[in-house]
Amino acid sequence: MKNLKLPFTKKQIEEIAKKHPTPFHIYDEKAIIENAKNLYNKFDWIDGFKNYFAVKANPNPHLIKILKENKMGVDCSSLTELLIAEKLGFSGDEIMFSSNDTDYIEFKKAYELGAIINLDDISHISILEKNAGVPNIICFRYNPGSLRKNKGNQLIGNPEDAKYGCTRNQLFEGYRIMRDKGVKRFGLHTMIVSNELNKNALAETAEMLFDLVIEISKKLDIKFEFINLGGGIGIPYKPDDVQVDLDFVSGEIKKLYVEKIVKNGFDPLRIIMENGRMVTGPYGYLVTRVIHTKDTYKKYIGVDASMANLMRPGMYGAYHHETVLGKEDNPNTETYDVVGSLCENNDKFAIDRKLPKIEIGDNIVIHDAGAHGHSMGFNYNGKLRSAELLLRTDGSVKLIRRAETIEDYFATLDFKNL
Numbered sequence: 001m002k003n004l005k006l007p008f009t010k011k012q013i014e015e016i017a018k019k020h021p022t023p024f025h026i027y028d029e030k031a032i033i034e035n036a037k038n039l040y041n042k043f044d045w046i047d048g049f050k051n052y053f054a055v056k057a058n059p060n061p062h063l064i065k066i067l068k069e070n071k072m073g074v075d076c077s078s079l080t081e082l083l084i085a086e087k088l089g090f091s092g093d094e095i096m097f098s099s100n101d102t103d104y105i106e107f108k109k110a111y112e113l114g115a116i117i118n119l120d121d122i123s124h125i126s127i128l129e130k131n132a133g134v135p136n137i138i139c140f141r142y143n144p145g146s147l148r149k150n151k152g153n154q155l156i157g158n159p160e161d162a163k164y165g166c167t168r169n170q171l172f173e174g175y176r177i178m179r180d181k182g183v184k185r186f187g188l189h190t191m192i193v194s195n196e197l198n199k200n201a202l203a204e205t206a207e208m209l210f211d212l213v214i215e216i217s218k219k220l221d222i223k224f225e226f227i228n229l230g231g232g233i234g235i236p237y238k239p240d241d242v243q244v245d246l247d248f249v250s251g252e253i254k255k256l257y258v259e260k261i262v263k264n265g266f267d268p269l270r271i272i273m274e275n276g277r278m279v280t281g282p283y284g285y286l287v288t289r290v291i292h293t294k295d296t297y298k299k300y301i302g303v304d305a306s307m308a309n310l311m312r313p314g315m316y317g318a319y320h321h322e323t324v325l326g327k328e329d330n331p332n333t334e335t336y337d338v339v340g341s342l343c344e345n346n347d348k349f350a351i352d353r354k355l356p357k358i359e360i361g362d363n364i365v366i367h368d369a370g371a372h373g374h375s376m377g378f379n380y381n382g383k384l385r386s387a388e389l390l391l392r393t394d395g396s397v398k399l400i401r402r403a404e405t406i407e408d409y410f411a412t413l414d415f416k417n418l
């Protein structure tokens with residue numbers, strides 16, 4: 001079951017809101033640290049286990065610094081994300097560059113940083129070589145297409161329809177080309193699922209990659225250093241969703257590792273991941289104040305946040321749990337649509353949600369906004385991005401990104417040369 005307990009009280013939020021007006025995102029440092037430690041503990045049998053935090057999930061440097069202190073690397077997919085990594089002191093094997101439709105400038109930067117470059121397509125080999133060079137380590141992203149027994153899930157689509165990765169034949173060809181160019185270090189990556197709660201999915205992916213490592217190694221006489229299982233471990237968004245059992249996942253992968261990799265002499269082979277969502281998702285909250293109630297064909301609660309602060313509900317119809325502060329124990333007697341102010345009818349945080357009776361001035365906490373939340377923000381309707389706050393382990397609150405101002409928005413506009 002999902003943990004519905006909040007790390008702050010109504011009173012605390014009201015105090016915070018006096019200084020930092022709603023809407024804002026707030027992150028729970030203590031929970032992020034505990035969760036990061038827990039992930040590493042679960043996979044401690046793997047020599048060199050590492051999670052490369054997917055920067056796109058939450059690029060705030062204060063959060064990534066916490067993750068760095070807890071042994072994580074970074075998974076970048078654009079120039080800006082690489083620059084964030086660089087500013088935070090990441091280099092070399094601490095950076096995974098998993099991009100697609102990549103600009104040559106991005107390859108150049110990744111190469112300069114010594115990042116592990118994960119090629120999405122065989123045609124990128126020559127682009128990389130021409131604009132940067134031949135790195136000493138290379139990884140390819142595999143897309144199994146119809147060869148995958150269990151199809152990918154909704155967010156990422158069926159492998160055959162997904163734009164990512166190389167086919168099986170291209171994979172063999174890609175490693176052969178890189179081997180012949182003198183590359184000595186190799187990794188293999190895939191990412192088939194996103195927000196996956198099925199506890200068998202990751203072990204199935206590991207099995208597929210172990211088999212491929214064996215086959216490619218034998219055929220091309222190369223040695224693999226790691227497999228990268230991608231990100232995609234899901235989190236319980238709905239109250240009755242069950243958290244992925246990492247003990248089980250780790251145990252299943254270990255069995256396969258011994259049976260396939262160790263017994264056939266392909267060890268040591270590091271196992272790495274690039275989760276974003278499960279690292280920060282459950283530990284971030286969007287706090288928003290009720291500014292209107294409206295009673296027409298349906299009952300509406302109008303809040304001061306909008307889809308521009310958290311677009312998952314509007315974009316994918318995703319469920320985000322909501323708590324009305326101070327009314328946690330009130331019965332859910334009402335049925336509401338909780339909406340933002342965008343001129344888009346899908347700007348709704350909840351549709352037909354059973355909630356306690358809400359009044360103007362109530363604060364609503366939207367759960368699980370710590371990943372793919374603020375980072376997906378946008379400026380439609382001239383909406384400004386909200387502030388991000390960190391609830392520190394000592395209970396203090398730190399502003400880790402200020403709210404955008406009208407001046408920020410106007411900075412890219414030109415009213416002079418009309």
Ligand SMILES: *Cc1c(COP(=O)(O)O)cnc(C)c1O
Pocket residue numbers: 054056057075098191194195230231232233274275276277278371
């Ligand atoms: C989005 C993405 C991730 C992170 O996914 P989560 O669902 O946040 O774990 C990791 N790797 C790649 C290549 C991605 O595109």
